[in-house]
Amino acid sequence: MKSNLRRHYAFTLIELLVVIAIIAILASMLLPALSKAKAKAQGISSLSNTKQWGLALTMYVDDSNQLLPTTKIPTGTPGFSGNEDTPNWLDLTSVEYLNRQNGTTYGRDAWFNALPPYIHADPLYMVAVNSTQKNYSSGKNIFWCPTAVSQGVESSTIISPDRVMFSYGINSKRVDPSDPITTPLKMTAVRNPSALAMFSENRMRSDDTPYYGDPAKAQVLGSPQCYTTRFSGRHGKGGNIAFCDGHAAWFKYDYVVAHQNSNGKLAADPGRPDIQWTFDGHVVP
Numbered sequence: 001m002k003s004n005l006r007r008h009y010a011f012t013l014i015e016l017l018v019v020i021a022i023i024a025i026l027a028s029m030l031l032p033a034l035s036k037a038k039a040k041a042q043g044i045s046s047l048s049n050t051k052q053w054g055l056a057l058t059m060y061v062d063d064s065n066q067l068l069p070t071t072k073i074p075t076g077t078p079g080f081s082g083n084e085d086t087p088n089w090l091d092l093t094s095v096e097y098l099n100r101q102n103g104t105t106y107g108r109d110a111w112f113n114a115l116p117p118y119i120h121a122d123p124l125y126m127v128a129v130n131s132t133q134k135n136y137s138s139g140k141n142i143f144w145c146p147t148a149v150s151q152g153v154e155s156s157t158i159i160s161p162d163r164v165m166f167s168y169g170i171n172s173k174r175v176d177p178s179d180p181i182t183t184p185l186k187m188t189a190v191r192n193p194s195a196l197a198m199f200s201e202n203r204m205r206s207d208d209t210p211y212y213g214d215p216a217k218a219q220v221l222g223s224p225q226c227y228t229t230r231f232s233g234r235h236g237k238g239g240n241i242a243f244c245d246g247h248a249a250w251f252k253y254d255y256v257v258a259h260q261n262s263n264g265k266l267a268a269d270p271g272r273p274d275i276q277w278t279f280d281g282h283v284v285p
Helices: 002-009 013-063 090-102 124-129 146-151
Strands: 168-173 197-200 240-245 249-252 258-260 266-268
Touching: 013 146, 013 168, 013 197, 013 240, 013 249, 090 124
Parallel strands: none
Antiparallel strands: 168 197, 197 240, 240 249, 258 266
């Protein structure tokens, strides 16, 4: 009697396969929706990050006689033996040790050192000196775009693991190109703060698409400064930009980046009135 009951309630192989097939169909229907929801959440989180950088900038300017932070630690800065576009953690540590020995402040006005305290984060020189780089690259901080983390940065065969990678960069074209270091830009010189791009999504992978730039420069990744040539469209073929007045918004890649300009320059400034890359609003040649 018990044996008959067991046989009556057991699944047949066909029934089991039918159940598995139904589960597979439901999963195939739900996973794309879940993937889209995850991508949307990551985009919102990244927009929040860029907005915080914009707000930190406005607070820093108010405390710094209206001066904007510098875009990088220039090559040749005392104690800095690396390249301004590809700094290593050791570069930041060396400069800071020199500062503490001599009472100097080399590199302290670079945006990645000057702005984090305004948003309750450590400046990068402190991350370097305290050897907390793992916390920096965990993706759970203001420096990292969650989509860049989930996609993974470029392979270590191209990017050194000692590199400081920036998934957000500051506008490199905003200052007077004839004298970008000795004459820091003041907020009072900015013609249209609500249109001047300050921070934007930065390319972290050479296969990041869309990409209108020079293929030979596709591996220029994760630098502290950004422009249309390094703008990333990892959020649904678009990216977030924070402006000089502190607000931030998402834009399509092909709205921010032109294929080329009249001079034949690739990944060029399209001259949008609401996205300007220079302090006086002129289109970058």
